[in-house]
Amino acid sequence: MAILEARNDADIDFGSNRLLDLMPRKARDELRAHGRLVHMEVGDRLFHAGKLVDQSYFPLDSTTVSLMVELDDDERRVEVASIGSEGAIGGIVSCGDLPAFTQAQVQVEGSMVQVPMGVMDRIKDDSPMVRELYCRYADFLLAQVMQSVACNAFHPIEARAARWLMTAQDRAGDRLKLTQDALAGLLGVQRTTINAVARQLQDEGMIEYRRGVIRIVDRDALEKRACGCYASLDRHFDKVIGDRNAAWMEQC
Missing domain, CATH: 1.10.10.10 (Winged helix-like DNA-binding domain superfamily/Winged helix DNA-binding domain)
Structure with missing residues (x-):
């Protein structure tokens, strides 16, 4: 993994990632204190299948990462989900440094916020709002994987x-x-x-x-x-996550 830029950064642009943009102030303070801004090139891998995931990543702006399932002893891979500035990679569903099932590979180079998994777990433990946000994003990510399976089979x-x-x-x-x-x-x-x-x-x-x-x-x-998969996923994201005016945020 090539990291072209890595520094603690008090000026992380939270508006460049939709999940970060929804984070409450206390969570943002933790991310500023312990996160770092990194720049990734095309082909860089954030983690490998079977290896422990010890970092979370939030793609900024145009940066895009593919989750790839490896087939035939690593000779073939296929994308099951792609993640850009609407989401995050690592620790979405699990808690702690558990092994990855997929490979995460950068498809469009750019910057990300990198956060140690322990820090991200602490933020989730301290904030019902962040836990709810992660649960909702996990729902969207699962929907994307299921839509990908159906799309690959029939379209x-x-x-x-x-x-x-x-x-x-x-x-x-x-x-x-x-x-x-x-x-x-x-x-x-x-x-x-x-x-x-x-x-x-x-x-x-x-x-x-x-x-x-x-x-x-x-x-x-x-x-x-x-195919209609594009519009279906777009609508689902708006329903389960939305923006700062979403009803679920008021309840948190």
């Missing part, structure tokens, strides 16, 4: 690719640094299949692809091509 690769590109655009903007090999691995298909899909989407004017960079050209057309 055509063109619709799945369009959905993935729309989600990536939401997090990283119109210009995505992504090789076709990487996209094939994320979607669990052969590179030749992705070549054909990318060529079709480009011929229809939805994307432009050259030298490892995909640019979204026609969002509306891409949305029509995507």
Whole structure:
């Protein structure tokens, strides 16, 4: 894992991550005191399957991480969930440094807030609000995994690719640094299949692809091509987490 920048930072931009933005003041003070800002490159791994998870990460801005399940003795991997500035990685469901089931790999480089697991567990113990927030995000993350299973089983690769590109655009903007090999691995298909899909989407004017960079050209057309999984997950996030005006926050 390459860490280009690492420092204790009193000026963490909590507004750059939706979970951090909802944290109460006491939790923010703890994160300022014990968290650090790190910069990750594409391909960096936050943790490996079977290894203890001793850190939590909050992606900021466009940074995106994929949770990958390894198949066939590490020769093949497929993405089961992707996490950007709407969420966090590590310690979402479990308490303490338990082994990871998946591999967490950076897909879009950028900054994250890194927090020791012990600190994050203490914050959750001290704050009913943070515990509720994590429970609700765990619900959303599980929904994403279940939606991914259904999508991979029943939806055509063109619709799945369009959905993935729309989600990536939401997090990283119109210009995505992504090789076709990487996209094939994320979607669990052969590179030749992705070549054909990318060529079709480009011929229809939805994307432009050259030298490892995909640019979204026609969002509306891409949305029509995507499966309904994208909208379903977006609606579910708004229902279970929402923003500072959500009813559940008043109850906490």
